[in-house]
Amino acid sequence: MKGEIMLKFSRYAGIDMGNKTIKIVQLEKYKNKIRIKNILSIPNRSQNPFYSKEALSENLNAVFDLIKDHLRKQKITIGIPNDRVLYKKIELPKMRPGELKQAILWEKRELLAQLEGEYVVDYEVIETHANSYEILMAASLKGEVMEYVNIAEKFGLALEAIDIYPLSIARVFKSSFAEHNLVVVDIGASRTEITLFDCGKVDFTYSVPIGGNAMTKLIAKFLSLDEFDAESIKINPGNYQSEVKECLAPLIHHLTLQIIRCIKHFQQRKGEEVKTAVFTGGGGKLLGLRDYFFNETRIEVLLADEIDFPYIEIDPILKSAFDKMEFSCALGYALRGAF
Ligand SMILES: Nc1ncnc2c1ncn2[C@@H]1O[C@H](COP(=O)(O)OP(=O)(O)OP(=O)(O)O)[C@@H](O)[C@H]1O
Ligand SMILES: [Mg+2]
Structure with a gap:
């Protein structure tokens, strides 16, 4: 018009x-x-x-x-x-696009043959080097x-x-981290995802079955509260800061160890340091968490909110x-x- x-x-x-x-x-x-x-x-x-x-x-x-x-x-x-996906990272030599497709098809077949049950496999080329490709394959249950x-x-x-x-x-x-090695820690309600990035590219991801729900349950037990009240105290501890800190200490320690293990695994393979951690997910807001992690690792911690x-x-x-x-x-x- x-x-x-x-x-x-x-x-x-x-x-x-x-x-x-x-x-x-x-x-x-x-x-x-x-x-x-x-x-x-x-x-x-x-x-x-x-x-x-x-x-x-x-x-x-x-x-x-x-x-x-x-x-x-x-x-x-x-x-x-x-946690519903199986990952496999492969490296293939440089080849023509048609050949690459065929080579990935063979890799897919091999992966499917190793899995029990009916899976579907998809892939993404995450990096093209001078002489090779880095490919992330992901398998999920077809159903x-x-x-x-x-x-x-x-x-x-x-x-x-x-x-x-x-x-x-x-x-x-x-x-934001194209030239950094980075660990992203996503603390949800039931799970924590720990994902390592090599200058912006996915290196690996690991799912830990611990998150904010487990924290709330520990607070409820320690302070003899129902989960509704325990959830509010977790988010806003007020006068209960020291009690919350005390009862969550073993869980936070365990989670931190899992993150450190992933970082070490990355550093040993790559021979490079991970200099930054980004915390995200609702559970990443837990009071005192970033200070605890920094004191244990000396790795700079940013909250997703700050990026x-x-x-x-x-x-x-x-x-x-x-x-x-x-x-x-x-x-x-x-x-x-x-x-
Ligand atoms: N300020 C806060 N301090 C501590 N924990 C918090 C805060 N705000 C939210 N949470 C917790 O974050 C969790 C929810 O986060 P999120 O929305 O990322 O989970 P989700 O994505 O639904 O779960 P999942 O990733 O496990 O599937 C809850 O356990 C909630 O109690
Ligand atoms: Mg989540």
Whole structure:
């Protein structure tokens, strides 16, 4: 129409199926500008064990039912929880693209032959060197992958991609740490993901079945409280700071040891230091955690909140609500299509 400028936006949505909350980030891209337009956090209400197919199905149905109208015409990427994926990293010599495809096909077949049950395998070339490729392969149970696809279809939605955790987190932090070795520690409700990056590229990821829920349970037991009150004290300890510190000490110590093990494994193989740790996930906000970790490791600790994403605008009405600690993973899934 005369006088009207038609702007052509592409819209992307990233869905992070957390064990406490399911986080959704919606982006808009116009030319090279990426803007976060909407965020949503939906409580995970499933009573089924969080790793079960039933819980996945219940949560996906709840999410799509609630927001299907907001997801139409968007490129939707959904993440598979990190502990539901098996990873294998391979290196292949430099070859022509057609040959590379064939070589990866053989690697896929070999990986599938080693696994019990019906799996699907996908891959990403994460680095092209002068003489070789570094490739990350990821295998997930076919039944679980199909659950995502089928439930989305039931609500008339098409998934652009089913993605894996380390690639999502790489998209979020790699431009800030392109020349650094980095460990990202994502402390969620049920799990902590420890992911090592070699100058912005995924090196490996490790999932520890400990998170904020275990902390709340320890506080509840120590102070003889119900979990609701224990959760509030964990978030805002007030006069109970020393008690919280005392009862969480063994768990924090154990978690720190796991992170140190991962860092040592990286450093021994690469012969390079890890100089920075980024804490993210709701549990990463725990009072005193970063100081404890720094004292044990002397590694600089940043909270995801403190990191700028210079290439991403946040819609002004969302600014204070966009909690980078909680939404970084969903943001990474949304960025899959946008980059
Ligand atoms: N200020 C705070 N201090 C300590 N813990 C906190 C704080 N805020 C949130 N948490 C904890 O963070 C956890 C939720 O974090 P998050 O939303 O990242 O988990 P999730 O993604 O749903 O779970 P998971 O990653 O295990 O699937 C809860 O255990 C919550 O109690
Ligand atoms: Mg999480």
